[in-house]
Amino acid sequence: MIKKNVLDMIVIDNQELSNNYFLLKLAPVDSSQSLPYAEAGQFVEIRVDKSPTTFLRRPISINFIDFDNNELWLLIQKIGDGTKALSQLKISDTLNIIYPLGNSFGLPEAQKSKLVLVGGGVGVAPMLYLGKVLFEKGYTPDFLLGFRSSSDIVLMDEFKKYGNVHITTEDGSFGEKGYVTNHSLLNEPIQKIFTCGPKPMMMAVAKYAKENSIECEVSLENTMACGFGVCLCCVEKTTEGHVCVCSDGPIFNIEKLTWQI
């Protein structure tokens, strides 16, 4: 188990990527401190105080860790008061995080055929760091990223550094038109699928994987209060009963879930 740290971080950059998404780059306030290692698929809990409606921390998946520059990247979608407050952070602002939390994606012993990393919307976030980890093991990941429209596409140049990038847009404004599950890449031999995104998308991906006997892991985001397995609020019903998404997950093999697919 990787030790969980409570860290004060400073904002290095906060970049609006589109109407919906922003990329927050953080470094430890104590610049002599190196970011501890985190595994692909893990997340952080960010404290967003200053408002009575942001009482609890916000769980945000790790988008990327740049160990050379000691930077943690978080790709965030503006949804509620918490994420909107984070989008307003200025360079040199500080915030407190718990890092890293949760389990991680299972990495194959060897690459035999395609490793497909399917991200939808802000769910593309953990795929970048996962892609980097796979790339560093000598594998070639295939990113299959789905967006509503070309204007939502984010971090393309970053993804391209670590593997092949395939895009779908619902309106056909870029890449193949339709959903990720319609993409021609899925006709090729696939060893394993890793996916994160809206639940209907992940269920469609999981269904495809199940029908084609492909190993598949999904990243869940059930509403949580603590992030480390004590409040028991974020439970997912599994073959072993209720388990916490924050500490037993967020990554689950679809065989363990009780989804009706």
Next chain:
Amino acid sequence: MADLRVEINKLKLDNPVLTASGTFGYGHEFSDYIDLNRLGGYLVKGTTLHHREGNPYPRMAETPSGMLNAVGLQNKGVDYFIENIYPICSQYSSKAIVNVSGSCIDDYVACTEKIAALDKIEAIELNISCPNVKQGGMAFGTCPKSAEDVVAAVRKVYPKTLIVKLSPNVTDITEIARAAEAAGADSVSLINTLLGMAVNAETRKPILSTVTGGLSGAAVKPIALRMVWQTYKSVKIPVIGLGGIMNATDAIEFLLAGATAIQIGTANFIDPQITVKVVDGINEYLDRQGCKSVNEIIGGLIL
């Protein structure tokens, strides 16, 4: 450095800072964040005679300065605790107190008997106030007669320190506190969560799967403080105060209102190091106020 030791009947604590059941897991989940031995003690999560799956998801709604939960006492049962958790608890010098929950008197008694056999568990907290289980739980804690019945039955089989956790979802909490005292409780802890509700206006649906749930967090502090004060004046046994304690100042307010010890609950989710910060903060306060012992401020409200 003031003397922080307090006593809840036979239970001797190094300091008055405890954790609230259901917010601190089994304790060891916090070992990355804090030295558990620095706490007066910790309440392990609600334990029942049998395994409970708890309520369906969603179980949580964030509300202004607080949260609602509807966990429903999910736990693996008392035997699991004894076999797998008790050996871990025994490694810490900090006192582990087991929160015993149930849905009928026989279950409370049977669960308590098993815990009574554990040498290193010096106290139990009898939960007669859970708002999230259909049968039992809060039902026992909202009527003096049923509270008295369950406390008396457990008292017969439990010679060590018996704390009874009270529900705020009553007209007069002091009436229930006196019933618990009369039935032999050594201490009362209050408050459990306040029954509440959250709605999603867009979907027109309740946010919690159970529709209603228990409110906790900073939002409930004034109510908890009032109830601790009223109860302190109404019973002779020590009162343990909890409800919305977010920092050392909040904790000190509860001590002044008459709490001999305090529990930190929801704040653990937001700052997993808050408990030790509260211990340090109480100590600093006592030094600043020129107090040699924390006992000097318990019930020390100046009217």
